Amino acid sequence: MNDILPIILPILAVLVVLGALIPVLMKTRKNVKNYPGTRDANDPVQAPGAGTLVEDRPAPAPAPERKAPGGVEVEGLETVEVPDNAAGLETVPVETPLPVAGRLIRLRERLVKSNNILGKGLLALLSADKIDENVWDEVEETLLLADLGTEPTMQLVDALRERVKVIGTRDPEHVKALLREELIKLVDPTMDRTLHVERHADKPAVMMVVGVNGVGKTTTVGKLARVLVAEDKDVLLGAADTFRAAAAEQLATWGQRVGVPTVKSDIDGADPASVAYEAVKAGIDQEVDVVMIDTAGRLQNKVGLMDELSKVKRVIEKLAEVDEVLLVLDATTGQNGLNQARVFSEVVNITGIVLTKLDGTAKGGIVVAIQKSLGVPVKLIGLGEGADDLAPFDAEAFVDALLN
Known part of the structure; x- marks a missing residue:
C-alpha cells in the first residue's frame, strides 16, 4: 500500500485541479458564444454604426453624383439677389472697346x-x-x-x-x-456667324454661355457684354456659375466695368436654375435688350452635371426663348474640343462656338473640324487675356492670318 501511494497522490492532485478549472472554462466559453454585437456606451473605441458587428457592417455607399432634379417646375426655386437696374452699381470708369475693325x-x-x-x-x-x-x-x-x-x-x-x-x-x-x-x-464664309442678340417685341434676347472648366467662359461673357454695351445694347448678366468660388463676383466685376447689373446668389452652391430664372425674369421686368447667363464649367462625360445644364435651359424657356447657346472651347485642346462640342450640342443645342487661346497653338484647323462635324459656326475668337482680345470670326481674315 505504501508503494502505491506515491503513484496515486499525484493523480488525485491533477484530478482536483481539473475539477476546479472545468466550470471556469465552461463559463468563459459561454460568454464568448453569447457576446453581444454592441459595445458599452462608455467604450472609448466604440465604432460608428454600433449595434452591428464590424465584419457584418455593409460598406459605405459612394457619394452620389450631383444631379439635377428631373422636373423643371419653377415653384420653390431659391430666391436670389436681383438689382433693380445699373444705377446702384459701384461707380467705376466704364470701359469702351475698340471698334470691330x-x-x-x-x-x-x-x-x-x-x-x-x-x-x-x-x-x-x-x-x-x-x-x-x-x-x-x-x-x-x-x-x-x-x-x-x-x-x-x-x-x-x-x-x-x-x-x-x-x-x-x-x-x-x-x-x-x-x-x-x-x-x-x-x-466656309457662307455660314451664318451673326450673334442673335436683338430684343423681341416684349422680351429680351437670351444667351447662355457653356463649356468645360477653365476655358474662359466668365471672361468671355464679360468681354462680350463690353462689346454689346458699346453697340448701345441694354445688357443684364446672370451668374449661374454657383459652384466655382468667386465666379459670381468675377462676373459682377465685369458688369461694373461696363455699367450693367448682375443677378447672383450669395449662397455657395445655390441652384443655378434659380439664378438663371431670376436673371431672365429681371431682364423682362426691366425691359433690357440682352440677358447673358454664365454657367458653371462641367466635364462632358459627367451625366448628372450635363442634366443640370439641360435643366437650366428648360427653366429659362419657361419665361423666354434662348436665342444663343455659345460653347466656349480652348483651341489648344484639339480633337478633345471636338468631343466636348458633340456632347454639349446634344444636351443644349449649341448655336455657335467661341474659340479661345488660338494665338498659342498650331492647331488652327480645329475651326474646320468643328464646323464640318457639327454644322455649327465659329462665331467669336479670342487670342489673349486683354479686354479687346475677342472679336467676330471672319473666315477670310482667319485664313490670311494663317498664311501670313
Whole structure:
C-alpha cells in the first residue's frame, strides 16, 4: 500500500485541479458564444454604426453624383439677389472697346505672330521644286497635326493636287493663292456667324454661355457684354456659375466695368436654375435688350452635371426663348474640343462656338473640324487675356492670318 501511494497522490492532485478549472472554462466559453454585437456606451473605441458587428457592417455607399432634379417646375426655386437696374452699381470708369475693325486687326496681328504650322508648313511644302507623293504625304500629315480632321484633310489635299497638276505651277505666290482659296472654302464664309442678340417685341434676347472648366467662359461673357454695351445694347448678366468660388463676383466685376447689373446668389452652391430664372425674369421686368447667363464649367462625360445644364435651359424657356447657346472651347485642346462640342450640342443645342487661346497653338484647323462635324459656326475668337482680345470670326481674315 505504501508503494502505491506515491503513484496515486499525484493523480488525485491533477484530478482536483481539473475539477476546479472545468466550470471556469465552461463559463468563459459561454460568454464568448453569447457576446453581444454592441459595445458599452462608455467604450472609448466604440465604432460608428454600433449595434452591428464590424465584419457584418455593409460598406459605405459612394457619394452620389450631383444631379439635377428631373422636373423643371419653377415653384420653390431659391430666391436670389436681383438689382433693380445699373444705377446702384459701384461707380467705376466704364470701359469702351475698340471698334470691330480695330479688334480684327489686333487679332490678326496676334495670329500672324503665333506659332502656327498650318500655313507656314503648307507653303514650304507646296513651293518645293518637285511636288511628288512624298510631298503630298507631308501635306496630309501637316494638316492632321493642325487638327483639321481626316475628312477635311483629304478634301483639301485632293483639291490641291488636282489644281497643281492642271496648272503645273511652282510659283510660291500662285501656290499660296490656290491654298488660300481652298482653305477659305473649308472654313466656309457662307455660314451664318451673326450673334442673335436683338430684343423681341416684349422680351429680351437670351444667351447662355457653356463649356468645360477653365476655358474662359466668365471672361468671355464679360468681354462680350463690353462689346454689346458699346453697340448701345441694354445688357443684364446672370451668374449661374454657383459652384466655382468667386465666379459670381468675377462676373459682377465685369458688369461694373461696363455699367450693367448682375443677378447672383450669395449662397455657395445655390441652384443655378434659380439664378438663371431670376436673371431672365429681371431682364423682362426691366425691359433690357440682352440677358447673358454664365454657367458653371462641367466635364462632358459627367451625366448628372450635363442634366443640370439641360435643366437650366428648360427653366429659362419657361419665361423666354434662348436665342444663343455659345460653347466656349480652348483651341489648344484639339480633337478633345471636338468631343466636348458633340456632347454639349446634344444636351443644349449649341448655336455657335467661341474659340479661345488660338494665338498659342498650331492647331488652327480645329475651326474646320468643328464646323464640318457639327454644322455649327465659329462665331467669336479670342487670342489673349486683354479686354479687346475677342472679336467676330471672319473666315477670310482667319485664313490670311494663317498664311501670313
